[in-house]
Amino acid sequence: MRNLLIGFRWRDALDLALVLLIVYRLLVAFRGTRAAQILMGLGGLLVAGLVARRLELTTISWLLDTFLAFWAVLLVVLFQPELRRALAGLGQGQFLQALVGSSRAERAELADEIIRAAVTLAARRIGALVVIERTGGLRQYAELGVPLDAVASADLLESLFLPNSPLHDGAVLVEGTRIAAAGCFLPLSRTPDIARPLGSRHRAALGISEETDAVALVVSEETGRISVAVNGKLTGDLTRESLHKLLTDLYGRSDRGGGGNGRARGGPETPQGDGNGGPPK
Helix, strand or coil: CCCHHCCCCHHHHHHHHHHHHHHHHHHHHHHCCCHHEEEEEEEHHHHHHHHHHHHHCCCHHHHHHHCCCCCHHHHHHHHHHHHHHHHHHHHHHCHHHHHHHCCHHHHHHHHHHHHHHHHHHHHHHCCCEEEECCCCHHHHCCCCCEEEEEEEHHHHHHCCCCCCCCCCCCEEEECEEEEEEEECCCCCCCCCCCCCCHHHHHHHHHHHHHHHEEEEEECCCCCCCCCEECCCCCCCCCCCHHHHHHHHHCCCCCCCCCCCCCCCCCCCCCCCCCCCCCCCC
């Protein structure tokens, strides 16, 4: 160990740091997707092979070793969609951004676009539900909607929630600085002490905030009120200024203080259309 430390150079530290960064970003990208479950399954097979060799189970060891011998081909086949997206992102210059994450300026610009869209939709009494990813993956919910992978802009968000849009009843998921998917189905909150007048769109916002650390913004189509759900708590009656302050404080933070089953705060909302396409509840 001492000889290893003596021969450790700054290039080795840089090499190790880059590898750890790449592995970390890959794990973050895979979290919340079927790829993460596949990785766990492969890890389970690897552990099973080690245990079988330890217990001298010859036949099981041979089967698992033969299966794992083709791991490179298996990875290409199983992770074909993820590899295709990664290569496409590399060609579009998005790979470096995926590694280092979005900058503070990009997050501020995204927040401004979302706020502008929310205020416009609220003034026109058009319901909306926008979920902003933080550290928890939202891919498993994005896979239930229509993939977009588009630049997040106020104009695009407004058009997605227009009543004549086929995607207006679902949620829009924002990953990084891009709209990942629209028309997504979200889990409804099962917290018993939610205010009864809250509609399904608000319950869906609370539900996703209880299961992840995402920030869910809701616009009521009945009252035009803007609300934000985070950590299982709903803050309502937000103005442009208070919404800007709240999103600036929340977006980019990775902590989830406050627990996941808080009581909805803010003024009561009138029942509205379902954020997942169902009737008011």
